[in-house]
Amino acid sequence: MSQTDLYTLAGSALFVIGLYGLMTRPHLLHKVLALNISSAGVFFVLVGIARRVPGTTPDPLPHAMVLTGIVVTVSSTAFALALAKRIFTETGTAALDASDVDVEEDAGD
Amino acid sequence: MGKVTPKSPLPIRIAALAICAGVGALLSRAVLAIPETESGLAPLVDANLEASGVKNAVTAVLLNFRGYDTLLEIAVLMLATIGVLSLSVTQKGTWDPIAAQADPVLSALARFLAPVMILVSGYLLWAGEHAPGGAFQAGSVVGAAGVLLALSGYARPAWISRFALRAAISVGFIVFIAVAIGEMIAGGLLLQYPADLAKTLMLLVETWLTVSIGAILVSLFIASASPAEELRMRSGGEG
Numbered sequence: 001m002s003q004t005d006l007y008t009l010a011g012s013a014l015f016v017i018g019l020y021g022l023m024t025r026p027h028l029l030h031k032v033l034a035l036n037i038s039s040a041g042v043f044f045v046l047v048g049i050a051r052r053v054p055g056t057t058p059d060p061l062p063h064a065m066v067l068t069g070i071v072v073t074v075s076s077t078a079f080a081l082a083l084a085k086r087i088f089t090e091t092g093t094a095a096l097d098a099s100d101v102d103v104e105e106d107a108g109d
Numbered sequence: 110m111g112k113v114t115p116k117s118p119l120p121i122r123i124a125a126l127a128i129c130a131g132v133g134a135l136l137s138r139a140v141l142a143i144p145e146t147e148s149g150l151a152p153l154v155d156a157n158l159e160a161s162g163v164k165n166a167v168t169a170v171l172l173n174f175r176g177y178d179t180l181l182e183i184a185v186l187m188l189a190t191i192g193v194l195s196l197s198v199t200q201k202g203t204w205d206p207i208a209a210q211a212d213p214v215l216s217a218l219a220r221f222l223a224p225v226m227i228l229v230s231g232y233l234l235w236a237g238e239h240a241p242g243g244a245f246q247a248g249s250v251v252g253a254a255g256v257l258l259a260l261s262g263y264a265r266p267a268w269i270s271r272f273a274l275r276a277a278i279s280v281g282f283i284v285f286i287a288v289a290i291g292e293m294i295a296g297g298l299l300l301q302y303p304a305d306l307a308k309t310l311m312l313l314v315e316t317w318l319t320v321s322i323g324a325i326l327v328s329l330f331i332a333s334a335s336p337a338e339e340l341r342m343r344s345g346g347e348g
Contacts, residue, residue, distance in 0.1 A: 005141060
């Protein structure tokens, strides 16, 4: 197994961990964090495949894409947090489908 | 605050686990299937690096070969910031709310660090021409300096009006699109830099991108980091 394989497989694993969190966690903050873990996985894969030919300079294109991706992730995270915060302000809970999961209402505190 | 975080019901978790296992297997197969003998577009970038006006391949890709991506990226950043500022209940979008929680040690440190960080950001911006660096790294450092100042109790200086802050948020996009359209008027294509002016134009765009990205990151942080006041307003002092 080459170094590139290690990176890209680790990236895929991170992506899937984030995906699982995104699907199973009703709390919006957890979903935002899960999305961030997923994007970290994507960046891992991109940085990994940039260097897949041993002995050459890394492909600058995936690097540029990661650079773009980091910034977009930051802004989408901030926007998601602002939405979650506003949902909490309006409804008193920051979890989706509060009626659908086995949890007590945490409104009002 | 709320109770212990809820989990989804077991059937949903099992279904999610199955989906994730499937996606994971497919992804692993896909990434392992990428051939290790070809290096993608790297040779193409290397061949055209001379014509791009800069010596760093990543900067050349970001600002020249794929300048369109970067133009849209700064647009996304700007839109996200507009969205975050509009969603804020208090409509503040300034760093007054968290300035109250100042720490004397932190503010002494910030006074040392902020000028150094701005200097570093200028270096990164300039170094992007021939080494790793560029507008996004430089803007991140400016943003970090702003966040540090905000956390250590330095309120927004009076000479930065709200209008100035919004102007700083949008100036990067405005300059970028002005350059792009200017190139079209000058007879080229959108974002096709004239060969002799490429370096100057890219530096111009990057400089204003740095200002914008710094302002955007600070605004996003400030708007996201001030929940207590807003909630107290609505729920009557409990937050």
